[in-house]
Amino acid sequence: MRIMRLIPLMLLLLAAVRPTAADDSVNPDADFKAFRDYYTKRFPNVPLNDFVNGPYSMDADLRKQWQAIDDFPPYDFAVSRGKDMFATPFKNGKTYGDCFPDKGIGVRQNYPYFDDKTGQVITLELALNQCRQANGEEPYSYVKDEMASLTAYMAFTSRGKPFDIKIPNDPRALAAYQNGEKYFYTRRGQLNFSCASCHVQNPGNHIRTEVLAPALGILAAMPIYRSEWNGMGTISRRFVTCNSQVRGVPLQPQDEDYRDVEYFLSYMSNGLPISGPGARP
Amino acid sequence: MNMLIAATGFVLATLTTAHAASTQADFDAAFAAAQAAEKDAGGLKNQWTTTEQTLTAAKKAAGAGDFDIAVAQAKQAEALAKASIAQAREQDTAWKAGVIR
Amino acid sequence: MQGQRNGARRVLPTGAVLAAALLVALPVLAQTPVMLGQTLAFDRAKGNCLTCHDIKGGDAPGNVGPPLSDMKSRFPDRNELAAIIFDETRRNPLSVMPPFGRNLILTHEEIESVVDFLYTR
Numbered sequence: 277m278r279i280m281r282l283i284p285l286m287l288l289l290l291a292a293v294r295p296t297a298a299d300d301s302v303n304p305d306a307d308f309k310a311f312r313d314y315y316t317k318r319f320p321n322v323p324l325n326d327f328v329n330g331p332y333s334m335d336a337d338l339r340k341q342w343q344a345i346d347d348f349p350p351y352d353f354a355v356s357r358g359k360d361m362f363a364t365p366f367k368n369g370k371t372y373g374d375c376f377p378d379k380g381i382g383v384r385q386n387y388p389y390f391d392d393k394t395g396q397v398i399t400l401e402l403a404l405n406q407c408r409q410a411n412g413e414e415p416y417s418y419v420k421d422e423m424a425s426l427t428a429y430m431a432f433t434s435r436g437k438p439f440d441i442k443i444p445n446d447p448r449a450l451a452a453y454q455n456g457e458k459y460f461y462t463r464r465g466q467l468n469f470s471c472a473s474c475h476v477q478n479p480g481n482h483i484r485t486e487v488l489a490p491a492l493g494i495l496a497a498m499p500i501y502r503s504e505w506n507g508m509g510t511i512s513r514r515f516v517t518c519n520s521q522v523r524g525v526p527l528q529p530q531d532e533d534y535r536d537v538e539y540f541l542s543y544m545s546n547g548l549p550i551s552g553p554g555a556r557p
Numbered sequence: 558m559n560m561l562i563a564a565t566g567f568v569l570a571t572l573t574t575a576h577a578a579s580t581q582a583d584f585d586a587a588f589a590a591a592q593a594a595e596k597d598a599g600g601l602k603n604q605w606t607t608t609e610q611t612l613t614a615a616k617k618a619a620g621a622g623d624f625d626i627a628v629a630q631a632k633q634a635e636a637l638a639k640a641s642i643a644q645a646r647e648q649d650t651a652w653k654a655g656v657i658r
Numbered sequence: 659m660q661g662q663r664n665g666a667r668r669v670l671p672t673g674a675v676l677a678a679a680l681l682v683a684l685p686v687l688a689q690t691p692v693m694l695g696q697t698l699a700f701d702r703a704k705g706n707c708l709t710c711h712d713i714k715g716g717d718a719p720g721n722v723g724p725p726l727s728d729m730k731s732r733f734p735d736r737n738e739l740a741a742i743i744f745d746e747t748r749r750n751p752l753s754v755m756p757p758f759g760r761n762l763i764l765t766h767e768e769i770e771s772v773v774d775f776l777y778t779r
Binding site for chain 1: 708709710718719720721747752754756757761762763
């Protein structure tokens with residue numbers, strides 16, 4: 277899509293628009309502790325690191341079904357494909373590794389990060405497309421298989437590494453964090469749900485037959501192979517579909533609000549291990 | 558009993574408002590109002606899929622010359638858009654109520 | 659006759675609209691309120707109640723909300739039940755129940771039908 281070519285330029289323009297001051301009362305550390313305590317108190321029998329397994333940490337039957345497919349995980353093909361793509365040079369001879377620290381291996385747990393040059397949150401998906409465009413390649417769709425394969429491979433190289441999201445002492449970073457927090461708790465769509473409606477108020481409960489995942493650790497398993505989708509889904513795809521499921525018109529993938537909520541959720545999950553790519557019902 | 562009263566009221570309302578059928582001009586006005594409200598909802602980044610679907614249905618009915626239905630759909634779309642605006646405005650502060658502290 | 663236009667366009671004659679209205683409005687000619695209420699309650703595009711509530715007659719219910727049983731004795735005032743369906747956030751600001759009336763998911767008439775149906779559960 278043409279608009280995706282404009283995203284890096286748009287980010288530079290948006291840098292001037294982002295509010296430079298966060299609410300004085302915003303305290304990510306306090307939020308982090310309260311968030312973690314909420315889930316460990318509500319689910320005292322779930323080991324802390326198990327929250328990254330989403331619904332499987334909530335429901336024993338579902339876990340058994342998951343373990344049964346673990347010998348031949350459905351995301352395997354995405355990881356192989358991602359590995360090949362990652363190693364294939366661009367037309368100009370450079371590779372993805374040239375864009376990332378440590379050649380892009382074992383770095384997924386550091387994303388998203390706040391970029392002080394542009395004043396924007398940079399997610400892994402955005403960084404991959406920025407890498408492509410910087411090297412003369414067309415960006416990939418954020419919701420389709422190429423992006424899912426690349427992020428599946430990068431997540432795989434980071435398996436077990438704890439989330440290590442930083443909020444620098446920069447009012448713009450605090451504002452991004454707070455915007456993400458606001459997005460997470462804001463009701464939207466005709467059905468009037470916030471992300472919190474399901475993932476804070478009802479983890480472990482089910483809607484029809486689907487078990488709701490806790491928000492703690494919820495992005496650690498991304499991207500996921502989702503049986504319901506018969507395929508892989510990136511973080512962008514998940515945000516877009518969650519919006520439309522509550523009858524809200526989705527934002528453009530990698531919209532500032534989506535990047536900010538990914539920043540917020542990832543920070544809340546600091547210390548929890550990357551478990552991606554994952555498999556879900 | 559309530560159902561019968563509501564039903565009678567509905568029929569009476571239809572009878573008393575059974576003046577000339579809606580026109581293209583009526584639709585154009587109703588649709589423009591609905592689109593304007595939906596644009597405002599877009600400015601608040603809070604449009605509903607239902608509103609979009611209703612706008613599409615209104616346009617389709619108008620295209621088929623079913624202006625009574627088209628106008629009713631356009632008015633419904635405007636009501637939906639306004640409800641989504643009200644939601645966004647309320648939530649601008651109300652979101653804090655659910656935050657884990 | 660009212661509603662006649664030039665042949666190029668088809669317009670619903672007012673009479674047909676009235677006839678349709680009568681058909682919908684008079685229960686004796688269409689579904690009973692209880693039948694209509696059940697259809698609305700179980701329809702994913704309408705009440706979609708089974709997503710969160712266990713209701714006799716429905717399959718694979720969710721458990722986000724309480725089971726809906728003994729409704730007539732638990733809610734003897736039908737207006738209270740209708741108000742909950744219309745907008746439960748008025749009673750409980752943190753409720754996750756969609757405001758079916760306020761957000762125009764169900765009309766007042768549809769909510770009344772759902773109440774009629776729930777009174778049989």
